[in-house]
Amino acid sequence: MTKQQTPAPIVEISGLTKRFPGVLALDRISVDFRPGEVHAVIGENGAGKSTLMNILAGDLQPDGGDIRIDGRQATIPSPLASRAAGITVVYQELALCPTLTIADNIMMSDMAARSAVSMVPREAMRREARAALSRLGMGKLDPDTRVGRLSVAEMQLVEIAGAIRQRARVLVLDEPNSALSKRESERLFDIIRQLRSEGVTVIYVSHHLKEVLDLADRITVMRDGRTIETLDNDGLSEDRLIRAMVGRDLNTAAQWSLQPEARSDGAPIVLSVETLTAPGLDGLTFHARAGEILGIGGLPDSGKDTLGEALFGLCGRSGRITIDDKELRAADPHASIRNGMALVPADRRGAGALLAMSVANNVVSASLPRFSLAGFMRRGAVRSEARAQVARLDARISHLGQKLATLSGGNQQKIILGRSLVTSPRVLILHEPTRGVDVGAKAEIYAILRGIAGEGVAVVMISSEIPELIMNAERVLVLRNGRISGELTGSGINEEAILARAMAS
Amino acid sequence: MADAVRTGARAPATDRLTLARLLRAREAGVFIALLALCLFLSFATDGFLTSLNLLNVGRQISLLGIMAVGMTFVLIAGEVDLSVGSSYAFSGLATGMLIIAGWALLPAIGVGLATGVAIGLINGVLSTYGRLPSLIATLGMLSIVRGAALILTNGQPVTVNARNGALPEVLQSFDYMGQGYLFTIIPMQLVFFVIIAALAWVVLSFSNFGFRVYAVGGSAKAARVSGISVNSVKICAFVLMGLLAAFAGILSMAFLPSGQAGRTGVGLELDVIAATIVGGASLSGGEGTILGTIFGVLIIGVMRNGLVLMGVSPFVQELMIGLVIIIAVGIDKWSTRRTS
Numbered sequence: 001m002t003k004q005q006t007p008a009p010i011v012e013i014s015g016l017t018k019r020f021p022g023v024l025a026l027d028r029i030s031v032d033f034r035p036g037e038v039h040a041v042i043g044e045n046g047a048g049k050s051t052l053m054n055i056l057a058g059d060l061q062p063d064g065g066d067i068r069i070d071g072r073q074a075t076i077p078s079p080l081a082s083r084a085a086g087i088t089v090v091y092q093e094l095a096l097c098p099t100l101t102i103a104d105n106i107m108m109s110d111m112a113a114r115s116a117v118s119m120v121p122r123e124a125m126r127r128e129a130r131a132a133l134s135r136l137g138m139g140k141l142d143p144d145t146r147v148g149r150l151s152v153a154e155m156q157l158v159e160i161a162g163a164i165r166q167r168a169r170v171l172v173l174d175e176p177n178s179a180l181s182k183r184e185s186e187r188l189f190d191i192i193r194q195l196r197s198e199g200v201t202v203i204y205v206s207h208h209l210k211e212v213l214d215l216a217d218r219i220t221v222m223r224d225g226r227t228i229e230t231l232d233n234d235g236l237s238e239d240r241l242i243r244a245m246v247g248r249d250l251n252t253a254a255q256w257s258l259q260p261e262a263r264s265d266g267a268p269i270v271l272s273v274e275t276l277t278a279p280g281l282d283g284l285t286f287h288a289r290a291g292e293i294l295g296i297g298g299l300p301d302s303g304k305d306t307l308g309e310a311l312f313g314l315c316g317r318s319g320r321i322t323i324d325d326k327e328l329r330a331a332d333p334h335a336s337i338r339n340g341m342a343l344v345p346a347d348r349r350g351a352g353a354l355l356a357m358s359v360a361n362n363v364v365s366a367s368l369p370r371f372s373l374a375g376f377m378r379r380g381a382v383r384s385e386a387r388a389q390v391a392r393l394d395a396r397i398s399h400l401g402q403k404l405a406t407l408s409g410g411n412q413q414k415i416i417l418g419r420s421l422v423t424s425p426r427v428l429i430l431h432e433p434t435r436g437v438d439v440g441a442k443a444e445i446y447a448i449l450r451g452i453a454g455e456g457v458a459v460v461m462i463s464s465e466i467p468e469l470i471m472n473a474e475r476v477l478v479l480r481n482g483r484i485s486g487e488l489t490g491s492g493i494n495e496e497a498i499l500a501r502a503m504a505s
Numbered sequence: 506m507a508d509a510v511r512t513g514a515r516a517p518a519t520d521r522l523t524l525a526r527l528l529r530a531r532e533a534g535v536f537i538a539l540l541a542l543c544l545f546l547s548f549a550t551d552g553f554l555t556s557l558n559l560l561n562v563g564r565q566i567s568l569l570g571i572m573a574v575g576m577t578f579v580l581i582a583g584e585v586d587l588s589v590g591s592s593y594a595f596s597g598l599a600t601g602m603l604i605i606a607g608w609a610l611l612p613a614i615g616v617g618l619a620t621g622v623a624i625g626l627i628n629g630v631l632s633t634y635g636r637l638p639s640l641i642a643t644l645g646m647l648s649i650v651r652g653a654a655l656i657l658t659n660g661q662p663v664t665v666n667a668r669n670g671a672l673p674e675v676l677q678s679f680d681y682m683g684q685g686y687l688f689t690i691i692p693m694q695l696v697f698f699v700i701i702a703a704l705a706w707v708v709l710s711f712s713n714f715g716f717r718v719y720a721v722g723g724s725a726k727a728a729r730v731s732g733i734s735v736n737s738v739k740i741c742a743f744v745l746m747g748l749l750a751a752f753a754g755i756l757s758m759a760f761l762p763s764g765q766a767g768r769t770g771v772g773l774e775l776d777v778i779a780a781t782i783v784g785g786a787s788l789s790g791g792e793g794t795i796l797g798t799i800f801g802v803l804i805i806g807v808m809r810n811g812l813v814l815m816g817v818s819p820f821v822q823e824l825m826i827g828l829v830i831i832i833a834v835g836i837d838k839w840s841t842r843r844t845s
Contacts, residue, residue, distance in 0.1 A: 079730040095730050097723030099791030105727070108720055112732035116714040 008071060010035045010201055011056070011087070011170055016065030018051050023438075025051040027225040028065065033170065036199045038192060040212040040233075043222035044245055044499070045300075045464040049205050052222075053174050056203075057089035058082035083109070088163035089172040094155050098148030103129035105147050106162045132161040136191050153184040160191065164200075171195065172203040175300070189215055207299045209238045209503050221245055242503065246495045267291050270458040271341075271427045276319035278310035282482035283319070288427065288458035293449065295473025295493075296462040298502050303482035304462050305346070308431040311460070312336050312343040323426055337366065340426030344416055346435060346462075348409070353416055355405040359397050360386035362404050362415050367422045389418035393448055410434075410441025417448060428452060429460045434468060446472055466495050478502050534836060535784055535800040542804060546811040553814055556690075564692035566806035568753040569780055570799065571698050572773070574705045575749035576781045577798045578742040581709075583722035583790025584632055584639035586743060589750040590773035591650035592624045597754030598654055598764050601663045605670045610678050617755045618748055624650055625747020629740030639743075647774065654766035664763035683759025694756055701749065706795040718742060722790030779826075780805050783833040804829065 009032035018026040026048045033039050041049050054060040055067075058076040067074050069085050076082045082089070096105050103122075104111075106129040111120065129143040136157055147155060156176060163171055176188060192202050192215060206212050212219060213236060220230045221244040228244055271288040280303040288294045298304040310317045313333045321328045329335045336343075354362050363386040364371045371382050386400050395414040397407060404412055413433065420428055433449070434442045449472060453459045463469055469476050476493050478486040478501035486501035488494075546553040572589055579586045600617030604610070624646060631642035665671055665679065685693045709715035720728040721738045728735050758764050784801025786793025808829055812822045 079726075080732055083730055083732070095724065095727040097720055097727045097791065099723040100719055104716070104720070108727065108731040108733070111713055111716050111720075112728075114713055116712075116717060118713045119711050120713055120716050122711075 012068040029227040037217040040216035047222040048225040086169035088168040103143035274320040278317035280306045293459045295469035295476035298479035302479040342420035342425035346432035360400040409436040532797040550814040563695040567694035567698035570802040571753040575746035580786040582742040587643040588646035590770040592750040593754035593770040595654040596751030597758035621747040621751020625744035629743030633736035662765040
């Protein structure tokens with residue numbers, strides 16, 4: 001086809017900036033989306049993709065910069081305004097009513113536009129919903145089915161069907177296929193191509209480079225809150241994309257190479273895992289030695305996010321896990337603690353911390369028997385232990401009775417680390433140890449972790465932040481599709497190698 | 506056109522009322538329980554299956570039923586209203602006092618209903634724009650309205666009769682509302698309940714407003730991005746609840762015909778919520794139907810009636826009602842867990 005004139009962009013973003021406390025999430029990014037294109041947005045974790053999509057969805061407001069829709073300056077103050085502008089964002093956590101039927105959900109915007117005192121045209125709704133579904137090749141779905149009974153994949157397709165019905169001109173799919181089977185993904189791709197041919201702009205956020213290369217017309221690479229480049233998908237390779245995402249030449253990479261000097265070769269194996277199978281994990285076998293920091297990396301759907309819980313016994317599993325040759329019973333966190341395993345979960349607010357309780361109580365909450373006598377808390381012992389941990393971890397608090405919720409993320413994380421240390425673990429598992437922690441506190445936490453490892457504890461660090469793995473881990477296991485796709489040691493641990501093993505097909 | 510016919514044929518025959526479909530309906534569980542209960546009582550007692558007794562049950566459940574209809578809207582919208590027992594007392598007492606003061610019937614009832622609407626409005630605004638959980642907002646209102654009723658009546662009983670100053674012709678119509686019979690056999694309270702339930706059924710199942718109530722309770726986020734004003738829908742549900750609680754209170758005043766601020770409708774909110782929940786409404790919102798609520802109210806009413814007929818002590822009755830609530834909701838939860 002001869003070179004046509006580039007169509008005017010439907011959404012044009014320039015100089016967009018978004019600041020969160022302590023983080024510049026978007027740093028003057030610029031990108032344009034044209035009608036009838038599939039535009040992939042890729043980047044490492046924390047590159048700013050989700051922030052950008054949330055701004056398009058009207059969930060977040062930018063701190064600066066310019067959004068133009070159809071050439072006119074626009075603001076997107078609410079999700080409703082976003083829909084009104086023809087933008088529909090399909091998140092992984094979907095905006096559907098599980099208690100209503102497929103037809104109800106697809107037609108909800110139509111119902112909202114009608115008078116509240118009118119009758120519901122059930123038959124017409126069914127007909128329209130059926131038409132919207134069959135456009136997506138899903139005519140077999142009964143529009144009277146309750147959405148709560150559908151699979152996640154079907155729910156995503158229902159949401160897309162609703163979006164198409166509302167004549168969405170821009171459809172944003174945020175990591176759409178992490179819940180989809182291969183066949184469902186194929187169907188989604190067919191639908192995306194069909195929508196493109198109808199002039200819809202599809203913005204496709206994904207970690208799967210092969211799909212991106214198969215599907216996208218243009219690819220925008222983000223890194224550290226900036227848009228690095230927008231590439232026409234013409235003769236690109238996975239390597240080329242990975243290089244763009246890593247983007248650092250060897251000189252700047254050198255500043256990270258604070259390779260841990262402690263070598264644990266020959267140290268005894270503390271944690272041994274054989275054919276561990278759990279939700280998202282498919283027969284992992286690995287070990288960790290005393291004094292070692294073992295890094296675990298991978299994409300969000302690689303299985304690394306369930307690994308911590310599976311090891312600790314919070315979800316069902318099969319396989320054999322031993323600590324110092326003692327086998328752990330499956331699905332029994334208490335046995336894990338007794339045998340010397342400690343877990344610092346990623347979800348600090350939900351699972352990790354007792355936010356409404358004091359620093360002192362949080363420190364001892366995993367070892368209550370040691371600090372109680374005949375059912376009463378030994379307040380003196382609690383306070384002295386808490387004081388010791390606070391001093392050791394250099395946590396900045398005003399007093400031991402301070403509520404955890406009032407501390408900064410970094411200090412909260414230190415207190416939770418302290419709680420794990422009180423149990424005198426042999427194996428310390430950390431899941432995203434520095435999520436929501438500012439840069440200064442990160443360095444302190446790394447130093448603490450190295451100190452813990454230096455005392456002969458096996459530290460397993462599961463992280464999405466590749467620099468964190470490079471800086472701290474003596475050995476890195478990369479997961480993909482629930483399996484170990486690579487093991488890196490020493491100078492072999494670098495960003496490109498990790499990304500290649502995590503992403504490339 | 507041909508295309509439409511073809512897609513229609515391809516989809517399963519969902520519109521036909523087959524037995525299997527009826528059994529899958531959300532109300533099937535409570536309906537079967539109700540049927541079993543009635544069958545049991547028909548054989549176990551002589552007095553149950555007589556038209557007089559059944560109409561009597563109908564009258565006994567009517568006030569509870571009217572309020573449960575309102576509660577169905579509130580629960581589906583994902584909220585709860587604990588203040589209904591107090592509104593019931595306040596509105597009934599206010600109307601009663603106005604009639605004693607010599608007011609005509611309609612203005613007196615109008616003021617009573619207006620207080621219910623006002624209470625509902627306050628509940629709704631506090632729970633939406635005020636950002637209080639409705640459990641807290643209406644718990645506060647429960648006390649406030651009860652206190653207001655005590656202040657209004659000075660804690661004294663209010664009895665509506667000619668000696669206290671009610672106009673004879675007003676008294677006659679008021680008594681008929683609460684104590685009269687349609688066609689000399691159907692209690693007027695039951696007539697009101699049937700009319701209200703029928704109207705509510707149409708609104709909830711077939712009107713756009715009803716659709717919005719389900720949408721708001723099913724997922725406030727989904728409703729919001731679709732352009733539904735979540736707050737106004739919730740406020741409307743509370744106002745409807747307040748209106749129906751007030752009407753039930755006025756009917757109670759007409760039936761007895763007296764009330765006392767310290768006693769009338771105390772704890773009634775829990776009976777109302779229980780009946781609605783037994784009927785399949787969910788405390789987490791998005792679920793419930795008027796038909797289910799009617800069955801729920803009937804189960805509790807029939808149960809009470811049957812236990813009386815069988816000569817079971819009132820203390821045991823309370824215990825049995827509690828068991829019914831737990832078992833009925835339990836069966837629903839356990840069966841849905843299995844299917845999901």
